[in-house]
Amino acid sequence: MEGDPISALCTPALVVDVDIVKRNSHRMKERCQNLGIQLRPHMKTHKTLECADIMTGGSRRCIVVSTLAEACFYADHGYDDILYAYPLPFDKVERCAVLSEKLTLFQVLLDHHDALDQLRKRLLGEGKKWQVWLKLDCGNGRAGVLHSEPEALRLAQAISEADGVKLTGIYAHCGNSYNCRGVEQIQTVAQDTTTFTLQFIEKLKGLGITCKSSIGSTPSCSYPVTDMAKLSEVHPGNYTFYDVQQSVIGSCSLEDVAVRVLTRVISHCPHRNQLLVDCGWTGLSLDGAGKLPTGYAMIEGHPDLRLLSMTQEHGRVESISGKLDYDRFPLGSLLTLIPYHSCATAMMHSVYHVHSGGRLVERWTPTRGW
Incomplete structure (x- = not known):
């Protein structure tokens, strides 16, 4: 019950120190303000309204989710400007379309031409366009089209030229920062990811295409490099809770x-x-x-x-x-x-x-x- 010591809980029990959550959140907001870039916090760690409100300062705007269940949950509770940062699952296209038509700004992510074809087949109503982020692999080695491959530019151009679709931005995850030990290694990964993303943005400009740029991971955003100020936004998530892994990496104590x-x-x-x-x-x-x-x-x-x-x-x-x-x-x-x-x-x-x-x-x- 409220007011009881945590030792009164039945175990096992997950306990969260809200003062530390608020402190961690404030520090990340401050870093982004100092860089002059938008913070788009990721909800995947906690998946709760209360922590999301702390991370967004109560604005209920500009978040990232990793599941469509999260997207629907936050949309149902008044959140908008939601980025579903997961390679578009074909079985969920219709549900994504419903959210896109319901919200002011719902955004999807893809890294393959076949996914773009799925969006072309399901055009949005009310004069809306699909808001699409291209997932770029800048060394993380998970999802995304490799930044150095000509195919990445071809896909970005195809998205920008598709009817009913808008290339909103380029999205990269610094997941390889989880292999780091210490601030120097973290910042090397952050610099590489930033550089590759910005270079890709410049190539797009050469084709007459402009869009946003977003990179993220808790390690890289806990110790950002100066060039990250040239990005549009960052999207860390674990930083509100942190954990032993982050302390081993060097992201926190x-x-x-x-x-x-x-x-x-x-x-x-x-x-x-x-x-x-x-x-x-x-x-x-x-x-x-x-x-x-x-x-x-x-x-x-x-x-x-x-x-x-x-x-x-x-x-x-x-x-x-x-x-x-x-x-x-x-x-x-x-x-x-x-x-x-x-x-x-x-x-x-x-x-x-x-x-x-x-x-x-x-x-x-x-x-x-x-």
């Missing part, structure tokens, strides 16, 4: 991580020198396997412990060295896990318990589905 998973000791296993806790992969996710000396998460205040393994509902905790002192961890005692990847962990929970100074203040309910 552990003090910036706003989320924790509370778990309780449910059994002692002296024959294995282990504790059993009530948080398995359904409360944390399996992301981060083999990437931390402390296992699947960091156990706050206990650097000597490791979350060794998880089944669906159980976690096994052991001492990194030496024998466990079971008197320190009686049955029912609380342990606090700092997740490796907050996006994956948040997806495991149907409600987030939000607190300020360790006292519960509200509950956030995320949208789910695709």
